[in-house]
Amino acid sequence: MNPELIQAAADNPWMAIAPEIALAGLALLLLVAEIFLPKSKHGLVPSISVAGQLGILVGLLVNWNGASVGQPLFNGLLMPGAHTQFLRAFFVASSLLVSVLGVVALAKQKMPKVEFFVIVQVVSAAMMLLSQANHFVLMFVALETVTVGFYILVSYVRTNPLTLEAGLKYLITGALSSGLLLFGIVLLYGVAGNPTLPGSSADSMNFDALYGFLQANPGNFLASLGIVLVLSGVAFKIGAVPFQIWIPDVYQGAPTPVTAFLAVSSKAAGFAILLTLVNVFSPYAGLVATVIAIMAAATILFGNLAALTQHNVKRLLGLSGVSHAGYLLIGVLASLTVPVAASAIYFYLFAYLLASFAVFGVMTHVAGENDADQELDHYTDLAKTNPFLGGILAIGLGSLAGIPPLAGFMGKLLVFMTVFAAAGAPVGPLTAGCYYGLLGVAIVGVVISIYYYFGWIKAAYFDTWRAPLLEGETDPTPARTPVACWMRLTLGLLALASVVLGLYQGPVAGWLLLR
Amino acid sequence: MTVGLNEYLYLSAVLFAIGFLGVLVRKNTLIIYMCLELMLVASTVALVAFSRFNGTMDGNVFVFFILTVAAAEVAVGLAIIVALFRRRQTIEVGELNALKN
Numbered sequence A: 001m002n003p004e005l006i007q008a009a010a011d012n013p014w015m016a017i018a019p020e021i022a023l024a025g026l027a028l029l030l031l032v033a034e035i036f037l038p039k040s041k042h043g044l045v046p047s048i049s050v051a052g053q054l055g056i057l058v059g060l061l062v063n064w065n066g067a068s069v070g071q072p073l074f075n076g077l078l079m080p081g082a083h084t085q086f087l088r089a090f091f092v093a094s095s096l097l098v099s100v101l102g103v104v105a106l107a108k109q110k111m112p113k114v115e116f117f118v119i120v121q122v123v124s125a126a127m128m129l130l131s132q133a134n135h136f137v138l139m140f141v142a143l144e145t146v147t148v149g150f151y152i153l154v155s156y157v158r159t160n161p162l163t164l165e166a167g168l169k170y171l172i173t174g175a176l177s178s179g180l181l182l183f184g185i186v187l188l189y190g191v192a193g194n195p196t197l198p199g200s201s202a203d204s205m206n207f208d209a210l211y212g213f214l215q216a217n218p219g220n221f222l223a224s225l226g227i228v229l230v231l232s233g234v235a236f237k238i239g240a241v242p243f244q245i246w247i248p249d250v251y252q253g254a255p256t257p258v259t260a261f262l263a264v265s266s267k268a269a270g271f272a273i274l275l276t277l278v279n280v281f282s283p284y285a286g287l288v289a290t291v292i293a294i295m296a297a298a299t300i301l302f303g304n305l306a307a308l309t310q311h312n313v314k315r316l317l318g319l320s321g322v323s324h325a326g327y328l329l330i331g332v333l334a335s336l337t338v339p340v341a342a343s344a345i346y347f348y349l350f351a352y353l354l355a356s357f358a359v360f361g362v363m364t365h366v367a368g369e370n371d372a373d374q375e376l377d378h379y380t381d382l383a384k385t386n387p388f389l390g391g392i393l394a395i396g397l398g399s400l401a402g403i404p405p406l407a408g409f410m411g412k413l414l415v416f417m418t419v420f421a422a423a424g425a426p427v428g429p430l431t432a433g434c435y436y437g438l439l440g441v442a443i444v445g446v447v448i449s450i451y452y453y454f455g456w457i458k459a460a461y462f463d464t465w466r467a468p469l470l471e472g473e474t475d476p477t478p479a480r481t482p483v484a485c486w487m488r489l490t491l492g493l494l495a496l497a498s499v500v501l502g503l504y505q506g507p508v509a510g511w512l513l514l515r
Numbered sequence B: 001m002t003v004g005l006n007e008y009l010y011l012s013a014v015l016f017a018i019g020f021l022g023v024l025v026r027k028n029t030l031i032i033y034m035c036l037e038l039m040l041v042a043s044t045v046a047l048v049a050f051s052r053f054n055g056t057m058d059g060n061v062f063v064f065f066i067l068t069v070a071a072a073e074v075a076v077g078l079a080i081i082v083a084l085f086r087r088r089q090t091i092e093v094g095e096l097n098a099l100k101n
Helices: A003-011 A014-036 A044-062 A084-106 A114-130 A136-154 A161-192 A207-216 A221-238 A247-253 A256-280 A282-308 A313-335 A341-366 A387-401 A407-422 A432-461 A485-503 A506-513 B005-025 B029-054 B058-088
Strands: none
Touching: A014 A044, A014 A084, A014 A114, A044 A084, A044 A114, A084 A114, A084 A256, A084 A341, A084 A485, A114 A136, A114 A256, A136 A161, A136 A256, A136 B058, A161 A207, A161 A221, A161 A247, A161 B005, A161 B029, A161 B058, A207 A256, A207 A282, A221 A256, A221 A282, A221 A313, A247 A256, A247 A313, A256 A282, A256 A313, A256 A341, A282 A313, A282 A432, A313 A341, A313 A407, A313 A432, A341 A387, A341 A407, A341 A485, A341 A506, A387 A407, A387 A432, A387 A485, A407 A432, A407 A485, B005 B029, B029 B058
């Protein structure tokens, strides 16, 4: 090998991405463990995975100020931002919780189990890189690692035709959005590298160079087209209207832990990269603000109205997740003028992580062998037969709905407050009235969402009449899985954190908002 | 007539549009998959043309990344399609509608 290349590789600050390397290395270790451990010891692999991820999470928390904020790494491919360490911890925590849910859910399937943990960790490592991307090549490769990993995860239970159908739908819509995103990147690269235009750069896929070019050339047609295409590609990841068509089917068909992974990590990664891109595209703020405002209003209304009529709880959570993306989008709009809005969005996502995993944790215990078949009716008597799961469900759903003493309420409040502040300095063609209108739409959306979230709580807490079973009929409700004590601990901690973070935001909000 | 940047961009836009419309209109999963690949290839045509016109190598290098990603996507995608065909005996999107409320 060329000695100069070796020298260049050695000069790169590998330690700066140690958490990502550790997570991906742990994934490789699991594969090796599967080969060398005797078949009877394969049950150890999930434990190694969970323990390893806990170790990485603790390492991140101990090294909280370890990220080299604001310094371009690897020739400008990566640029850790003010929230990088928070996002890393977020993705590792989410990957850890997905693995924990995976242990419970995969026990019901006759499937190879090791690959699940491996892919979850590789995807999470790619998300951590994605959130620090400062260059289109790295962004595209990291995003595709995430997407291709999700193709496999969504269709993981390959004996179930519903899961495979969900996998195919995710594959087609995912590849379509990658195509749009890629064409947008190509247009931006081409136009920003054009040597005849002012502000052009030889390294035009770098975000800083692109920002400089956009500032020097307001109103360039190809650049505007590229921006719209890139934003649509990212809008697919977060499930914003009109790129939400895949959400209900894929959420329903995917194994429950993967649905949780899609709902929390994939959405958070989408918002992390969207916030970076909105900053880069800020010279075209008028265009970006218009696109985002229209998408946000449509997303909130569509998500909430479509969720009203759902009986399958996974579809319901998917569509309500669409509306959550809508609330966050108005936060992204606010971040164009009020930088602290980014912190509010991350706080919201953290509250969303706590509440979502509590609810998905309950779902994995209520679901039977067929993961796609999870109806509201299956929750009848849950609170009576299993008060612990009933309580966790109520806290999780209450937090998602934004009921005051819970964390979800504080998240919504912070985001809405930053939008209110941003209305003081409207961007481009938007007026202050547009911001107030969006807030009005969001508040109507929250009110609608309380109806369907409480319909679910009602199903779990109040008796509904059911026809007695005739002879020869089998109970359509799947048998509930007993809750193991470590799962009690996890779910209890998630619910407790949702309550505590609602009453006392001190450290988390303080740290985030100071950024 | 000399072939300049614009001709390549028109070609790329037309290929992209054919791929995009194909994904929306066609009903056979394999043809849809071919259309998706066509979209990626359309982007690489524009990328190489831009790279040549701008005099930077970044575009050419990016093409390798795109090809690698596309290969990974095809490997996973065809596996899913084959597994689905085994279970359902069809790959027509109109008949794949088991997931609903």
